[in-house]
Amino acid sequence: MCRLCDEGRPPLDCESRRDFLKASLVAGAAAASVFAATGVASAQDAPQGTGTDGRRVLIKGGHVLSMDPAVGDFATADVLVSGRTIEAVGPNLDAGDAEVIDATGMIVMPGFIDTHHHQFETALRSFLADGILVNDGLPENAINYYEYILQKFSMVYRPQDVYINELFGGLAQLDTGVTTVMDVSQIHHSPEHSDAVVKALQDTGRRAVFGYFEGWGDNAKYPGDARRLKTEHFSSDDQLVTMVMGGEIYIPGYEESWKIGRELGLPVALHVVGTFGMAPTFDKLAEAGMFGPDNIFIHMTGMSDMAWEKAADAGAHVSLAVPIEMAMRHGMPPIQKALDLGMQPSLSSDVECTMSADPFTQMRSTFTLQRAFANEKALAGDKDVPKLLTSRDVIRFATLEGAKGLKLDTKTGTLTPGKEADIILLDATAINVTPLNHVPGAVVTLMDRTNVDTVMVAGKLRKFRGKLLDVDLPKLTSELEASRDYVFEAAGVPKDLFRM
CATH class of the missing domain: 2.30.40.10 (Urease, subunit C, domain 1)
Structure with a gap:
């Protein structure tokens, strides 16, 4: 048995790496077993x-x-x-x-299809409800996503924390009708962390796109692990869980991630947020002709008209997280900008540390925001008023457009004979x-x-x-709470139910 390194991880080429993974996922394996245990409901109750x-x-x-x-x-x-x-x-x-x-x-x-969700943050639900994306120097905004979620909490996650967070978050979205997700995990501190994400996505039993965002934090020590993941877990396209390559342009060396993604034939997804000063780099990529139909641009706040036009011309896809963008100061959600250029966006939940990951919140926010913009123009006497979004439009964003963005529209997104049966039944007899x-x-x-x-x-x-079906929710809840307690203590963040 090999000696662990100082950070508690074996080196990438350690012969017992998989043994270490198995040991570190004991809690996760126990959670997985609940699918065969007495749960909230039994499959025996269903066809x-x-x-x-x-x-x-x-x-x-x-x-x-x-x-x-x-x-x-x-x-x-x-x-x-x-x-x-x-x-x-x-x-x-x-x-x-x-x-x-x-x-x-x-x-x-x-x-429903969610094209951008950080499921590893499930144990941090509502912690950052009043926070913003980055510290802008004002005392009331000291608690922010970048410093607390990315620099404190995420850095102390163990593989077993990754597993239970990912599993619980995925089941919660299944409960609300989301049958497909792109999980932007950003928690790949070691190959064991990455494998834990994949295992949880598989065990959840829904369609998922594993977003491997190489180069964030400690995982920069494992260059090229994307190739291993693709070979070990995603050798076939005929499976529920597929893969996307992250290409974050605020991380040094992002060019290599884009190159690897395209070599592997994977879509390349990235956050594009003006708050992080990304506009100049994004402009350079646009001018160099680097955009393509394989790109998924998340948020797209604060970008130049030139870059928008290049993205539209290239057939790139835009994923909007409207409630989060409004609440966390990413910039005004560019729903009308996308529509004006003929781009049909998808919708995404982003982070549950700040907002619910249910699709109804995403659809209603998008619907009301775009109509507010258009209605204000009409009330001001503007003759060039954008067409109002309809409820059918935003359902299309939350289904078919999401499938198109994730390159899954041959399998899901509509009730079409020949497609796979990703179907939900919504109770229209309910009191609401x-x-x-x-x-x-x-x-x-x-x-x-x-x-x-x-x-x-x-x-x-x-x-x-x-x-x-076949989910022991009390057991999973207990494991998620234990993970939360560990993560807060390890990050040195006190728990307070009434203050952040």
Whole structure:
């Protein structure tokens, strides 16, 4: 058995590195076992054929919002699932002996897609509710994301902390109807940390894109680990968890990350935030023709018109985190700028240390902000008033556009026969919605996580009749709280339930 280095980690080429990982993930492995334990609800309570052996399940009699113009929408219709895929969508489908899920009174639609979430921060929920992104020199803004989350908390995470945070955050999003996420982990302090992220994303049982952001913190000591991760975990594209390469331009040596990502055929994702002084570097990349359709630009606040136009011309994708951008002083969310250039953004939750990661918050914030901009112009007598976003528009941002941005639109994002069955059922009979008068409007302006009745990922039920399946939530909660206690103590940050 090899000797650990001073930081408590074996060197990358240590023969017992995987043994060390197994030992360090004891807590995580215990958490994973809850999927077979007595939990919040048992899979025995749900139809058994979903996602296995090509068996068929009929989701019958719902209000179907397909988000595919070629399929259409239906006041009352069925969705037939065969194994992992959608076989048919339409009224009164003949499904033979398929198992039936009664969707009467339910809105049946594609699962939501979150294109930017830092799941490793789950144990830090609400800690930074009143904080901002960086310290601007004012005493009231001393507690900020850069210093506390990135420089204090994240630096003390062990692999087992990474695992339980990632797992719990992913399950919480499944509970609220998010069937796909890009997890921008930024916690790759060692290969063991990276492997813990991948394991948690796999164990969560939803579609995920593992965002490997090389070069942050201690992981700069492991150059090229992206290649190992791609080989060991992502050799096939036909799996629920895929990979994206991080290319953060505020980190020295980012050019190598872009190069590695493109060599491996991975999308290259990065935060683009004026608050961090990124505009000059971003302009240089734009002028050098470095942008491409493989780029995912997160936030895009404070960038020049030239860089925006180059990004649009290159077919790059923009992920907006509207509530966070407004609350944390990233800059005004550039929703109208993207739309004016013909770019259709996706929506993302960003950080739960500051704001909820549920998709209803993201959709409502985007909907109301863009309309506020346009309405102010109209009330001021401006003749060049932008077209108002509709509720269907923002649902498209939260589904199909997210799938396009993550290069997953051949698999998910719409209820289209041949795509994989990432489907949610939303309760339109609930007290906060009934009587139902407008399906897209109800989803965006009225609903919340309590309306998420059933969630299916690749044909497999993960939530049924309001309960996550085969998840021992009390056990996971206890492990998350223990991780939080460790992280606060190790970071030297006192816990105070009433003050930051």
